[in-house]
Amino acid sequence: MSRIVYVNGDYLPEEDAKVSVFDRGFLFADGVYEVTSVLGGKLIDFDGHAKRLARSLGELDLAAPVTTDELLAIHRNLVERNDVTDGMVYLQVTRGAAPDRDFAFPDPDEVRSSLILFTQSKPGLADSPAAKTGIRVISIEDIRWGRRDIKTVQLLYPSMGKMMAKKAGKDDAWMVEDGMVTEGTSNNAYIVKDGVIVTRNLGTEILHGITRAAVLRFAREAQMRVEERPFTIEEAKDADEAFITSASAFVTPVVEIDGTPVGSGTPGPVAERLREIYLEESRATAI
Template sequence: MTRTVYLNGDYLPETEAKVSIFDRGFLMADGVYEVTSVLGGKLIDFAGHCARLRRSLAELDMASPCTDAELLAIHRELVSVNDVTDGMVYLQVTRGNPGDRDFAYPPAETKPTLVLFTQNKPGLADSPSAKTGLKVISVPDVRWGRRDIKTVQLLYPSMAKMMAKAAHVDDAWFVEDGMVTEGTSNNAYIVKGNKIITRALSNDILHGITRAAVLRFAREAQMEVEERNFTIEEAQRADEAFITSASAFVTPVVEIDGAPVGAGTAGKVAARLREIYLEEMHKAAI
């Protein structure tokens, strides 16, 4: 079945959707994006994704193409028309098409480009990796310094995922100045003595929407949370490790650079946090 996508006010078959070669998203990676998960036909943590989208746009002095209410209506229409039960809605905003290539931003009246499409992922919440866990390698973090802005500049994370694939593991964690920043498309955590440790928010990491929810639920469950830097060596000595993201939710990490984490199996803290997160998100889904 051909998907219906959204492009600048129109719902179109994906084969008919076209974006100009002069669009700054294509030429300059001058754009931001969000991915909202869908479970049971409903959107997960939609308000959080809208808030981060507004922040990313503001950080880049980029105009918002529509209101949150309009975005919600578009999301719901795409989920409905594409018959998505479990999956994701991808949203991208670029600075638009100024009519030619130039490093300087185009005039303020240039209309942003807004694209949305769905991805069907049956059984999204039942991924086998939630039970088996992930194996990761560490790679140097050479990305630009504003990782808190969710831009479409994803070349190095893509390269890191290919490094992981070449090493026959699942993913990679970035390391800068000896400290773990985050995963290629997720936030990174370790657990030691029932204390959850993760890097504090800054320009160095993405301000994960799932991260915020999981840490809130952890504190509500009387789990101790410490936001600080940690090394790969500390992670290897931890009792558990895990990642969070909009599509992976909470997923354990069982091996880092060839060394098992804890018993080398999925841990109880990660499992409990995943259970709590999915339960609460199902209740709050819209």
Template sequence: MSRIVYLNGEYLPEAEAKISIFDRGFVFADAVYEVTSVGGGKLIDFEGHVARLARSLGELSIKAPLTREELLAIHRELLARNDLVEGLVYLQISRGNAGDRDFLFPAEDVAPTVVLYTQTANLVESPKAATGIKVISVPDIRWGRRDIKTVQLLWPSMAKMAAKKAGADDGWLVEDGFVTEGTANNAYIVKDGKIITRALSNDILHGITRAALLKYAAEAQFEIVERNFTIAEAQAADEAFITGASTFVTPVVEIDGVKVGAGVPGPIAARLRELYIEEGRKAAI
């Protein structure tokens, strides 16, 4: 059965959803996006995603086309129309179609393009959570505003392909000798019981799963240290893991061919994953 998607106020079969070739999301990657997890038919961390969406739109001077309440209603309608119990809702807003290609922003009366669709995914019982993933280091050559969740994802896509070619699952991006983040996730190591992750700045995406997990971890009395770390330090750590809307908490068991700890998922990452799923389900709407 064809998915039902949302496009500019309409719910359509995916094959009928059309966007102009002049849309700035297509021509300039002039667009932002969010991905919200779905568990038990409910939205996980929805408020965080809406808040970050508003921030991303504001940083790019794209007018917000929908209110929080309207976005929630659309998300829920898509879940119902597609019978989605577990998976993801993808949302993208571009600056719209100005009718031609021009580097200058269009007039303010050009409406943004809004797209939402669902994807089925096995989030809770993900096989990678049980086995852990392998990562390789890749130079971070992205633009300087990674805190804005734009659709400019060519380099992360290329890094992901480089990892696949090397027999790994993902890439950890490295700048000035330090890990920034993964291709689509935030990066962490564990040493002597401490959870270590890079502090928020323009250098990394302000992960919604990251924020929720660190809150839950702090409430559970875990010690959290926000600072830079190197690949060598990560290889020597007791554990490593990533977080993201599509991965929750997933252990990293190998970095550039070197096993992390015993080379298997560790107890802290496992506990944090349990904690995130448990608390995320409680707070889901």
């Protein structure tokens, strides 16, 4: 049975789904996206993703094609139609298809924003082997554009970073700008030193992660110390622990950076505890 996807108001088998060759998401990466995890058939932190989507749209002067309630209904419909127990729902909003290719934005009264969604089923998403073994990362120069706080579909360099890591026999890459770690290719980065959790403060340099916000809230509620500030790769190598967070990785330990073991070279207790708390709390509030 074909996967059912959503394209601009229609639910279609994936092989019948089409977007215009003039869509600005295709021609200019003129669009934004979100990924919401599904556990036990329910959506994790949908409200957070919806709010960040609205912010991204606003920063690019992009019109929301549907209301938040309608978007929730589409998510639930796709999860049900595709029988997704564990996995994710991807959504993308672009400025739509203008009659001609032009760098200038088209008149919003003449072009309608485009909306697509699809699901990916990932059985056992919460039981990822990487959570038990940890991941190994390399450091690379961060040469992305300056507005990383907007979740745009401009993902070529992060994809290149993933491939650099793969070529090096590692799992992912942490990006570095002006000597300081910004974030991972598709996740926020953290270190733990002397019981203190350190992660980069919010700004235009990093994505304002939805999982990041939840994990830091849970950490503070658990009386863990948190510092939001930049840190260097050398500081990370000297840390007791390191980990990443994202909507699909949740909390995943980092056990090696540029060939240097972090701490004991195994997942540490802070990352493991935060993952437990995050999954427990997220399942309890899923919709």
